[in-house]
Amino acid sequence: MKKKYKIGLHILIWLLVFLNDFFPKYLNNSFRSYANSGSSPLLLFNYFLVCLGYLGSSLVSFYTTANLIAPSFFNKKWLKGILFTCLLFIFIPSYRYLLEFHFFLPYLGFDNYFGGKPEVSWYIQNSILYTFYSYFIYGFIYFIVTEWYTNNRKQKELEKEKITAELAFLKSQINPHFLFNTLNDIYALTYRKSDEAPAAVLKLSDLLRYMLKESDDKFADLQKEIDYLKNVIDFFRSGKKEPHLSNLTLMAKLANNRLLH
Known part of the structure; x- marks a missing residue:
């Protein structure tokens, strides 16, 4: 597959992932912080930014796993793979904390914890487990499938x-x-x-x-x-x-x- 088509396919898939998250939440007004806001262009914009912000974490998790972590482990570069995994698991809660408490809350009025602050250990564990059971695994699956496809194509060319x-x-x-x-x-x-x-x-x-x-x-x-x-x-x-x-x-x-x- 040509590079430009591959990039276009990735953009299309992530767009569908985003819309699948954004529209149901907006149409059902799922965020309690906006329960009394009523329907307005500002509400639509806020939902858009919140969903886009969380998508950023998913993008980093997926592509870091697919392009750095998975290749390292499959090529038996264990230390490199462990290092990238640790860096990813440090980034995820850090990014989420900055996003939720330094952007969503002061600028969008979005409070994901209903006026309270979660415990640090729970917050880190929740952030990592959410990523591990979703886009971390998806990144490994994507790497395995693309490796199989690439090797199969090379075999046919040989x-x-x-x-x-x-x-x-x-x-x-x-x-x-x-x-x-x-x-x-x-x-x-x-x-x-x-x-x-x-x-x-x-x-x-x-x-x-x-x-x-x-x-x-x-x-x-x-x-x-x-x-x-x-x-x-x-x-x-x-x-x-x-x-x-x-x-x-x-x-x-x-x-x-x-x-x-």
Whole structure:
């Protein structure tokens, strides 16, 4: 997936996550701090900012896990993974505290604790557990899925490159072997002054034209490949001898690889 499409997909998903949180809460007026505010543009704006603020914590938790913590643990960089995890778990309650008590409460009148202040230990535990059971785990799942997709794509590309390399190798083998053996057979026909010698030369010309002009195409027509192999067999039989096994084997492999490719 191209980078710009990937970024667009992420934006779309997070937008849907935000709207799924924002609209139900606003339409039901779920926050007790705004219970008596009534419907107004200011209420809509306040709900928007509150939901957006909490979304910020989710974004940091998700992408820190997906891009730093999960790769560290999966690559067995345990100390690095533990360090990033500790930093994330320090950031979450700190960010939430600053957001709720230094922005939401004084500027938006939003009080998530109904006039009281929670105990520090409960506050930290609640903040970390909420993140751990949601976006921390989502980040690990996202990393695993993307790693699987990336590795699967790389595997397919390697297989494709392998087939291309094998095809190039076979073509480098078949051309000199085929040509030398064929010239020997034509020489035998001309030496015997056989009437089949001119036809053999024309057939060789057609075979070489096909090999040079059409064998580099990405896809091969099955019927053309079959006709090509039949012409090779007919060509050798016209010389009253069986075709060289090395030629047939190489050409069969070449045709098979081209069709798979």
